Structures are given as C-alpha cells and as structure tokens.
Amino acid sequence: xxxxxxxxxxxxxxxxxxxxxxxxxxxxxxxxxxxxxxxxxxxxxxxxxxxxxxxxxxxxxxx
Numbered sequence: 819x820x821x822x823x824x825x826x827x828x829x830x831x832x833x834x835x836x837x838x839x840x841x842x843x844x845x846x847x848x849x850x851x852x853x854x855x856x857x858x859x860x861x862x863x864x865x866x867x868x869x870x871x872x873x874x875x876x877x878x879x880x881x
Contacts, residue, residue, distance in 0.1 A: 820875075832856060835863070842875055843868035 824834035836850045843849070845867045855861035868874075 832861075835861070839863060839865055842877075843870050844874075 820835065820838065822831050822834045822838070824830040832852060836847050836852070839850045840847045843865045845865060849865060849867045851864045851866070853862045853864050
C-alpha cells in the first residue's frame with residue numbers, strides 16, 4: 819500500500835505515483851505504466867527496465 823500526499827485531481831495523484839515508483843525502481847517515468855485503475859483508488863502498474871525487484875518498495879528512500 820502506498821499513501822500519496824497529492825490529491826486525485828487532473829491526474830496529480832497518478833503522476834505522483836509514477837514519479838515515486840520511477841525513483842524507487844531507478845527507471846525513467848516512462849518506465850512506469852498504469853495498466854488498470856487510472857481513475858480508481860486501487861491501481862495495477864507495470865515497471866519496465868528496472869534491475870530492482872519488489873523489495874525496492876520496502877527499502878527506506880535513498881537521500
């Protein structure tokens with residue numbers, strides 16, 4: 819579960835989610851695609867081009 823500060827207005831929350839995941843998986847923003855749920859609270863995403871696995875979400879953010 820990921821909690822975002824951005825409001826779900828005009829795609830701001832989706833953009834924030836994409837930026838967050840891109841940073842965690844060390845990929846460009848175009849490497850994160852929302853597959854389902856673009857207008858819903860629950861989303862399914864694909865991250866391409868990363869050498870990191872899902873454990874990247876559990877690690878503390880790098881400064």
